[in-house]
Amino acid sequence: MLELRHLRSLLAVADLGKLSSAAERVHLTQSALSHQIRVLEARYGLTLFQRTPRGLTFTPAGERLLALARTVLVQVNDAERDLVRLKGDTGGELRIALECHTCFDWLMPVMDEFRRRWPEVEIDLVAGFHSDPLALIAEGRADMVIGSAPPSKRAWHIAPLFRFEILAVLANEHRLRGKRRLSAEDFRDETLITYPVPETRIDLIREVLSPAGIKPERRTAELTIAILQLVASRRGIAALPNWGVKNYVDHDYVVARPIGTKGLWSELHAIVPKALKDKPYVDDFVEITRAVCVRQLDGIALL
Template sequence: MIEIKHLKTIRALAQTGSLAKSAQWLHTTASALSHQLKELESRVGNPIYLRKTSPIKFTIEGELLLKLADDVLPKILDTQARIQDIQHQDKGTLRLAIECHSCFQWLMPAISQFHNAWPMIELAFDSEYTFDAMPGLTQGDLDLVITADTFESKNFHFEPLFSFEMVLVTSPSHPLAQKKFITAEDLTDQTLLTYPVSPSRLDIFKYLLLPANCQPAKIKTVDQTLMILQMVTADLGVAALPSWAVNEYEQQGLVKTIALTQSGMQSKLYAAIKSREKNKAYIRSFFEISKTVSLNNLKQVTPLNE
């Protein structure tokens, strides 16, 4: 009566909170997903979620199916991974580096799940390549890079992970904290705190400042997100950071976030790998685990399918 595809759909609904996002995450259409849910409800004999609720609220039957999905799907994934492990006998080290230094919030749980699924693959972080890791991938010193930068190449594959909103972070007492959104001109008299990378690689420059031919009054580079936030709270500058990286601090009243532009600024995150490696079973598993864990652990992120 209940199929694996139904469990995947129920879990996607719980994770994303909407039919549209679930369809995007499952690489199908909202109408096809709606038809599948109606078919499942016909088999169950009752609705499994309440219509027109945001986020989606499940009925008792839906909650039971969700519990089943949470119990069964990880076991299926684990079994499939272990079968592939036995068949391919993949051994070795997955050397990775992170250009997004706010990513540890979701990457550590993802690595833990990956280790359970692929115990024969040793994960190793390379701290030599900080903020600019693609040369390490090019030279063969790295196997995978978490990055926001992509480019056309036959040699590299950029696996889309998720998209998220970049926001301006200020102290609660900062004059810009009262604005509904930030324009490029708002930053011309500000000290902008950034990671130590070229401004051309930073979204706030690429999509806001440079198109408006504007520059902040001063730029200070800081290599740690926590230090950036501490400097922001002390009114030593403002910063553009992922919204999910500062939610906890804003809830505590330590900082204030403001939208960058009236429509907001969306950024994207990818896993870069050499094209010839992208179809390896454990690499595909790393991609899928990273997507699922980030969606579960981070607020205000959406699936990125390209």
Template sequence: MIERTHLAIIQQVSLRGTLTEAAISLHLTQSALSHAIKKLESQLNVKIWSKEGRVLRLTQAGESMLSLANRILPQLEHTEVLMKQIAAGQKGTLRIGMECHPCYQWLLTVVAPYLELWSDVDVDVKQKFQFGGIGALFNHDIDALVTPDPLFKRGLIFEPVFDYELVLVVNADHQLAQQDYVTPEDLSNVTLITYPIEIERLDIFSKFMLPAQSSPYKHKTIETIETTDIMLQMVASNRGVSALPAWLVEQYTNALPIKAIRLGKKGIHKQIFIGLREQESEIEYVKSFVALAKQA
């Protein structure tokens, strides 16, 4: 069988001209080189080279293998360097899963400096998962999961990134706009606009309305490329109300006639986490992403 060592020997013999020089360049003995090629010639039943004094001349078979060596060896060397870079956390692909729809604007503030800092690392963002974000992380479909709902399991770690408060956003002239906070019952006669997520995973339902056995008059979901913008435009047009992170609402208050109101007397306080596979959490470009996320 042709092995990498055979290709390296043939390439060096072609470059150096003699077995002695080839052996020196490969840090092997001359007898080891000669034995390796004789064994290969016996296996293939062809002559790889012929001797002209001290100089070796490649045969037709040898020239064919030299062509192979010149194609394969650089690819192998490149791949080995790449593997070392990946192992050292210097190169790779960071696949980010998003379970936080409002966090896309925030993610942009992280990805921009990250790509500049890690020019050899590609970034891919995924939102839809066959078995949920945690399943995607376990199955190696993604490398990092941005989520407000961590599920602590062996083999996974969750780094807290930032805290936020979930608030109700209404039109500035809405009847609820004058209140310091709203109750679940206050939403029984409004249209609630949300992201297209299961009710059980929407905090406005799971942490506010369902425990009070309450529901909105109408529930409307929005699913477009610019979902958050459309939702807030609809709120600004008095077509309904929505529940969003306070930090996100603040970005729109100067441009739209909207107002944020606390959900309940104490409010609903949450955290955003980045979930990682524990064994990969020390990779440099992964650690850097988490660090930049915390700064942002």
């Protein structure tokens, strides 16, 4: 008998293309998923997937079930959200403080979807950037911080969002453009163009340059596009998320290079006070964020 569990698995396979990754997402082993699919196929006497050594692709029958999964699972989620609402304790506010400027790029669609799902929750951005955004929570001026590494875990509830690579961005004619990847040394005589935040908040400086004892000139700009203009007109180098510059690189406006031998990676988390942890809309915000970002941000990896 068909169960939602099957549909959830199907959706995971569709999203990730491979049994092993899909299995992880639904908290099963690859073997379990394989068995599950085999049972389904036997039940209907149909092949649902074409097996290839690089993953699974859906047959028409598989597609039909997948379509069912998509519509049904959305309805199930909607219903469960309504139940939470019926239970009360659902109103509230969610004032979000950002640790990094680039988050703006994806936050708007997330907030739109959130407002649709939780009309009775007041969601807002805390204006401006602060040296210690976590303090904003402590002071009661924010409810959630979206930012990097979790600090103590004791006082806060931390929901992992995703990982992304920070790339060095160069002008097309830059002297370093020939290099496959940049090292700390390469930054020595360059001007670094950043958002106007303290050095400790800039991963490149904190993780790479400071340890190497390198302290390049700095110049700041508020907007990503302004930073890119400065880079393109050869005023210096920037370090930006891969998904933030992809479009500009694709259009040959600038070039991007990994930093260090393994690349410079950064993680984003949603941090809320323990008291908010059980508010149902907090989990949902995280879920929406992950879904939206994985869909429209190229080159990120969910945590």
